[in-house]
Amino acid sequence: MPSYTAPTKDMDFILHNVLKVSEQDTPGYADLDRDFTSAILEEAGKLASEVLAPLNSVGDTEGCVLENGVVRTPTGFKDAFEQVKAGGWTGIDLPEEYGGQNMPYIMYTAVGETSSAANQAFTMYQGLTHGAASAILAHGSEEQKTTYLPKMTSCEWTGTMNLTEPHCGTDLGLMRTKAVPQDDGSFKISGQKIFISAGEHDMADNIIHLVLAKIPGGPEGIKGVSLFIVPKFMVNEDGSLGARNGASCGKIEEKMGIHGNSTCVMNYDEATGYLLGEEHKGMRAMFTMMNEARIGVGMQGLAQAEVAYQNALEYAKDRLQGRAVTGDENPDGPADPLIVHPDIRRNLLDQKSFVEGGRAFLLWGSQMIDQSHRGGDEAAEGLVSLLTPIIKGFLTDEGYDMTVQAQQVYGGHGYIEEWGMSQFTRDARIAMIYEGANGVQALDLVGRKLAQDGGKHVMAFFDLVKSFIKENEGNEALKADFLDPLKEASKHLQAAGMYFMQNGMKNPNAALAGSYDFMHLFGHVCLGLMWAQMGKAAMDAVENGEGDTAFYKTKIATGRYYMKRRLPATSMHLTRIESGADTVMELEAEAF
Amino acid sequence: MPSYTAPTKDMDFILHNVLKVSEQDTPGYADLDRDFTSAILEEAGKLASEVLAPLNSVGDTEGCVLENGVVRTPTGFKDAFEQVKAGGWTGIDLPEEYGGQNMPYIMYTAVGETSSAANQAFTMYQGLTHGAASAILAHGSEEQKTTYLPKMTSCEWTGTMNLTEPHCGTDLGLMRTKAVPQDDGSFKISGQKIFISAGEHDMADNIIHLVLAKIPGGPEGIKGVSLFIVPKFMVNEDGSLGARNGASCGKIEEKMGIHGNSTCVMNYDEATGYLLGEEHKGMRAMFTMMNEARIGVGMQGLAQAEVAYQNALEYAKDRLQGRAVTGDENPDGPADPLIVHPDIRRNLLDQKSFVEGGRAFLLWGSQMIDQSHRGGDEAAEGLVSLLTPIIKGFLTDEGYDMTVQAQQVYGGHGYIEEWGMSQFTRDARIAMIYEGANGVQALDLVGRKLAQDGGKHVMAFFDLVKSFIKENEGNEALKADFLDPLKEASKHLQAAGMYFMQNGMKNPNAALAGSYDFMHLFGHVCLGLMWAQMGKAAMDAVENGEGDTAFYKTKIATGRYYMKRRLPATSMHLTRIESGADTVMELEAEAF
Secondary structure (H helix, E strand, C coil): CCCCCCCCCHHHHHHHHHHHHHHCCCHHHCCCHHEEEHHHHHHHHHHHHHHHHHHHHHHHHHHHHEEECCCCCCCHHHHHHHHHCCCHHHHHCCCHHHHHCCCCCHHHHHHHHHHHHCHHHHHHHHHHHHHHHHHHHHHCCCCHHHHHHHHHHHEEEEEEEEECCCCEEHHHHHHEEEEEECCCCCCCEEEEEEEEECCCCHHHHHHEEEEEEEEECCHHHHHHEEEEEEEEEEEEECCCCEEEECEEEEEECCCCCCCCCCCCCCCCCEEEEECCCCCCHHHHHHHHHHHHHHEEEEHHHHHHHHHHHHHHHHHHHCCCCCCCCCCCCCCCCCCCCHHHHHHHHHHHHHHHHHHHHHHHHHHHHHHHHHHHCCCCCCCHHHHHHHHHHHHHHHHHHHHHHHHHHHHHHHHHHHHHHHHHHHHHHHHHHHHHHHCCCHHHHHHHHHHCCCCCHHHHHHHHHHHHHHHHHHHHHHCCHHHHHHHHHHHHHHHHHHHHHHHHHHHHHHHHHHHCHHHHHHHHHHHHHHHHHHHHHHHHHHHHHCCCCCCHHHHHHHHHHHHHHHHHHHHHHHHHHHHHHHHHHHHHCCHHHCCC | CCCCCCCCCHHHHHHHHCHHHCCCCCHHHHHHHHHHHHHHHHHHHHHHHHHHHHHHHHHHHHHEEEECCCCCCCHHHCCCCCCCHCHHHHHHCCCCCCCCCCCHHHHHHHHHHHHHHHHHHHHHHHHHHHHHHHHHHHHHHHHHHHHHHHHHHCCEEEEEEEEEEEECCCCCHHHHEEEEECCCCCCEEEEEEEEEEEECCCCEEEEEEEEEEEEECCCCCHEEEEEEEEEEECCCCCCCCEEECCCEEEEECCCCCCCCCEEEEEEEEEEEEEECCCCCCCCCCHHHHHHHHHHHHHHHHHHHHHHHHHHHHHHHHHCCCCCCCCCCCCCCCCCHHHHHHHHHHHHHHHHHHHHHHHHHHHHHHHHHHHHHCCCHHHHHHHHHHHHHHHHHHHHHHHHHHHHHHHHHCCCHHEEHHHCCCCHHHHHHHHCCCCCCCCHHHHHHHHHHHHCCCHHHHHHHHHHHHHHHHHCCCHHHHHHHHHHHHHHHHHHHHHHHHHHHHHHHHHHHHHHHCCCCHHHHHHHHCCCCCCCCHHHHHHHHHHHHCCHHHHHHCCCHHHHHHHHHHHHHHHHHHHHHHHHCHHHHCCCCCCHH
């Protein structure tokens, strides 16, 4: 049975030694001193390891069951959800006026990593609610906000997002769900939505569905899509619950993983809905939430990699198998622990250097969300908008690969469900798909974000890398181990961008054929930058005699591994990108 | 519901245009003319797509059930197995004197790919039997051969391999199962074995377990391990079945995939066993089977990638989503098919170029097995022994990754079990683990095979690459698109080998820390060589006007993709290898 311990020390290192959050002038950041963040993260970590983690395999084994229209969640989920609600964990970053705690989004992300690592399927019930509440917060009328937000902040009511239909996922312009206007200003929503996470369940008094639909007579395609609030139970004026609305779960999907979350086919049969935001501006309303939602999914990829790594590491220390090639390290035992073997270490260090670098990337992105939303910082908004598809696509691709590597450490036991490693892999797999499949993230990055605002944001990224290198070149150890490799990798990224600029205009396929490699190339440079910053922070801490020297030295060694062993992937991605579109586009579809 | 069509045309292309099997002087190869191999592969393919493929998801959903010591296989498995037996497919390459058809191993591999792609879990029942029969064939007494081989060739009796115990898998020297000699020359076997595929089931009259165990008083560790034949039912002198032996299934494991195969915990309680081969030479007896068994697993990795690719391709052609960036390609439809999108093509071509290159590699390896076993060719034996860990490790790693990519083409539907793509991934996962986890393959490659016989075999590989390049340099198209990239990649491989030679002697960790990258680097060079040979064969076929020009041109284009887009990974692997052991070995275990 796997276990989970929240990496609070690592999180605090990033928050305070690297991002120096409490020194930032972003509203709310002054409160984030080390004592405060440590206390929050410790409590969240305790809940995650003691309450949520033990239910992870229960959720996987039992799954959700639909009977007579009612969905039963796995044993223990409801109790655990009550504990999460009671602790006030559901509204960490939501406004105080609706019962939230108004903490910065960066704290929501850090706390979210702990619960998602412990139990992804469970955490999604709250995560979807948070997404729906954010949409109402951003686009709802005052009445809608006061009607829904207090209950959604507390998760007494949960939320869902309804986008996909059987014949369309990415291409929502093909949508068929209809919203017919009624005399009282409401709409009758009819249609079928699929892949609706937490679409129906037994852990909340009401479920607030946000549904994309088309108002007949509106513009064709994606420009005619509007967003609606469709409550499971109608809400009376006094806030009490009324009649059941025409929204029902037709089926629960059998999935590869996240069995503890009810993935529903939702049928809307003249259900009463209320326009959220403007008519035909539904996609725009969704997109304002998109950065946060996608960063949240990137977090999931990282979280599964973290918990898988923790368990693989324990196994590698415990399991005795074979002898170190350089001489017995456990001479009194029948064999040495797995961790003496170089290839097991290579495997573990791939994981360790990814999760620690990825976490810094994730928290940096979250900080920029705060700078944008709380501080009105347009440069931060532009940069995080550029980096969001990378946070989502790169962290979930790599996160998944790392769960596969963690499983491999267990040998045959990694394939047996009882050991729990398979579940991490199966659960992590979805994050590469939902909130925009990773190919769509790559397309968004190269096709939209790169050239946005005249390429200003990618230039800002390069400036950031350059100035960090320049400021720290005097530090010889940092230069050799961190800055030089970062500079090299950053050159590859620039060359790739240049290739797109020179070729993409006359042949868009030349850019798009390299989009996936570009996303990964960019991801590695981001993690390279994070490791350079962490390397510096750790060296500073050692020099300043800040406590746990062993911790900081391990940080430096892990960073060196990333720069030496992982970052060189950038050169391969560049070569692929520069090979252009010819070999990709040459074959006719029939010739495949 | 996914489907499968055997890639017989591709197989024939490799067998005849590339390997030119019927021109080889290896015994049995003269029979392999195109008509013959086509007929065999067509029939095998028909059985695979019509009988085995439809049972694939049945096996996954139902799994195997243990009740009162009896294992029930999924609905339809027994009938299908009878059809496989009736068609004579179980003994294709086994000797005629025991009822086999004595075809070369290369045909066994090609046929095996079709059944494994259609239904891996099902095909394993026969595959394990084949492995056990091969061991008896190689090491059994005449009496043992006549007792067991006819029934095992026909699969009236199936076989198993019992190596792993709860506390040891890779390190079999720790084994605890005991074999106590009896006065009649037999042994009493006691102990527990785990992960025994096809350990107990209802599709055969008897099960012949091959069990590794230690005879008390023998040498310590791995040198004291012997191999035993332990039948489920005792076999009387007249060949009829006698009493039940003390071998029983204690549990069926719940696994990530291959649910249709019964993975058993086997308990041996003073079971009667018969020594197979010499006392204390059990590992040696196992190892003579190892190349074939590992090539068989490499085949599985490839097979799952093939079937996943076929379905992803169909989906990419059918599913309408979005528009081509260069203008509508399906203007009368609501959207264009997925395959117009460059990144979908990149994804599909990764898969296509891998499976076709991998298949050539696999069949070339199988040909060398024939040259060695049938032709007594020691050079072939040495080379295939070197390449076996790569066939196993590289084809299963990449094969798995390709099933993941295939799943991704389906978007959300790829995560839903109903569509079948998840099963390909889950089934493919085991191949990276069993028959020696891929890290062990890398260790075998770098720690043993590379330097074997004074490095003669790796030199032979380089000679082969060099002479192919030299012979064909006059072909300009081949040179630019295939030979030059192959030469470059081959240089990376040589540099890596050189690095190991220069550093591995004084610090074995310097080599072993790069072993996994070396396995992949070598794998890419092998596929590069295969593609260069296929490119040449296809160009020759076009020049000679041999029929289906479109087929050959597609082959060339697919090869160009591999050389441009996949092969450049060699440079990254070399960089990692040359970074040495420092960052890998630096941290103490406690510091992780």
